[in-house]
Amino acid sequence: MMNFAHSTNDAIQLDRVVFIGRTLSEYVKLFDLDLSQWQKSQILDCPAGAASFVAEAQEMGIDALAGDILFNLDEGTLRAKGQADLVHMLERLAEVTHNYNWDCYQNIAQLNEYRQTALERFLADYPDGRQAGRYVQTTLPKLPFSDRSFDLVLSGHFLFLYGDCFDYAFHWQTILELYRVCSQEVRIYPIQGKDAQPYPFLNNLINDLNHAEISVEIVNVPWEFLKGSNQILRLWRA
Numbered sequence: 001m002m003n004f005a006h007s008t009n010d011a012i013q014l015d016r017v018v019f020i021g022r023t024l025s026e027y028v029k030l031f032d033l034d035l036s037q038w039q040k041s042q043i044l045d046c047p048a049g050a051a052s053f054v055a056e057a058q059e060m061g062i063d064a065l066a067g068d069i070l071f072n073l074d075e076g077t078l079r080a081k082g083q084a085d086l087v088h089m090l091e092r093l094a095e096v097t098h099n100y101n102w103d104c105y106q107n108i109a110q111l112n113e114y115r116q117t118a119l120e121r122f123l124a125d126y127p128d129g130r131q132a133g134r135y136v137q138t139t140l141p142k143l144p145f146s147d148r149s150f151d152l153v154l155s156g157h158f159l160f161l162y163g164d165c166f167d168y169a170f171h172w173q174t175i176l177e178l179y180r181v182c183s184q185e186v187r188i189y190p191i192q193g194k195d196a197q198p199y200p201f202l203n204n205l206i207n208d209l210n211h212a213e214i215s216v217e218i219v220n221v222p223w224e225f226l227k228g229s230n231q232i233l234r235l236w237r238a
């Protein structure tokens with residue numbers, strides 16, 4: 001179920017799931033990643049949006065794959081959507097700057113630079129990377145990958161963040177699917193909604209994961225741009 005009605009609180013008022021993304025250096029902080037641990041691993045980033053994590057990881061010799069519902073589109077279409085969604089996000093964020101910690105980025109101009117850098121690095125890799133199978137169209141809550149095909153699965157700025165737009169069943173099915181394709185760990189960031197409040201069904205979710213005998217914990221990370229968002233949900237296999 002999707003619902004993009006304006007919320008009554010002062011959450012950022014996005015009218016869609018935006019196609020924007022972060023750089024590898026931002027991923028390292030928000031997922032608390034020690035990439036030296038994952039050098040010989042296969043990593044899935046889903047949904048990746050316009051993040052440059054996979055492009056940059058590839059340059060470092062790390063085997064990484066990006067999935068997104070929009071990866072059936074060509075580079076030019078994604079460039080136009082990425083630019084339009086970035087403008088939309090920055091305009092709406094300017095209305096609620098008090099919800100964010102400005103020690104992560106100095107100001108909106110610097111935030112824009114980071115997002116533009118990610119978009120350009122992603123786009124530079126996308127045409128060849130798509131041919132090579134590094135960018136795959138994926139429509140959650142299903143993934144076109146076999147069981148345990150990735151060591152580490154990263155999922156940023158989608159689940160929980162858009163918790164007002166996708167229902168609990170979608171979250172549950174998506175998380176089970178991310179777990180199905182992982183052999184070691186899944187990390188999901190953030191665990192707050194756009195209103196900076198914790199995902200309201202987080203306790204239900206943790207109970208349901210416990211009942212399914214899936215190991216889960218909340219872990220602090222060294223990143224808190226949206227106030228309160230300094231935690232990931234970590235699932236792992238023993």
Ligand SMILES: C[S@@+](CC[C@H](N)C(=O)[O-])C[C@H]1O[C@@H](n2cnc3c(N)ncnc32)[C@H](O)[C@@H]1O
Nearest residue numbers: 019021022047048049051068069139140156157
């Ligand atoms: C904000 S972006 C992800 C950003 C990136 N992970 C990061 O942290 O920088 C959210 C992405 O979710 C994608 N998306 C929306 N619905 C989806 C679905 N059902 N399955 C897969 N991707 C989806 C959108 O196309 C968009 O690119």
